[in-house]
Amino acid sequence: MRKFVLLTAFMASFAAVAAAETFNDAPVVDVACSKNAAKDPDAHTRECALQCQKGGFGIVTSDHKFLKFDSKGNTLVLDALKKSEKNAHLRVDVSGDVQGDTLKVTSLKLL
Structure with missing residues (x-):
């Protein structure tokens, strides 16, 4: 039984590590505009992102x-x-753990 518990704990920790992902050159938008901006995220402006x-x-x-x-x-x-002075075509390199529909960010760089 003890071996089973240890094996399960080990596998769970490995799964958490495996969930880390990196997204390169990914469009960044605010949540309020995410549904509309998903069609053309590069048209989303910095001004709108800051307002929202x-x-x-x-x-x-x-x-x-x-x-x-x-x-x-x-x-x-x-x-x-x-x-940033960039007005549109807002993109990032970002890494983190995906948990459902949320990215727990470990690093982010605005391009």
């Missing part, structure tokens, strides 16, 4: 799904957007 920042941010994946950021990801992308 209260709801948080996320990325549009290559299969057109929206993954929202956790609080760390929201803070990182908001700081980057405030410093």
Whole structure:
């Protein structure tokens, strides 16, 4: 029984590590505009993203799904957007653990 518990714990920890993903050159949009922006995320503007920042941010994946950021990801992308002079075609390289429809961000770089 003890071996089974240890094996189960080991497999669960491996599954958590395997869930880490990296998304390169992914469009970033605010949650409020995510449904409309998923069709053409590069048309979404920095101005709109900053106006709608209260709801948080996320990325549009290559299969057109929206993954929202956790609080760390929201803070990182908001700081980057405030410093950026780029108006549209907002993209990021981001890594983290996917949990349901949320990306628990470990690193983020606005491109």
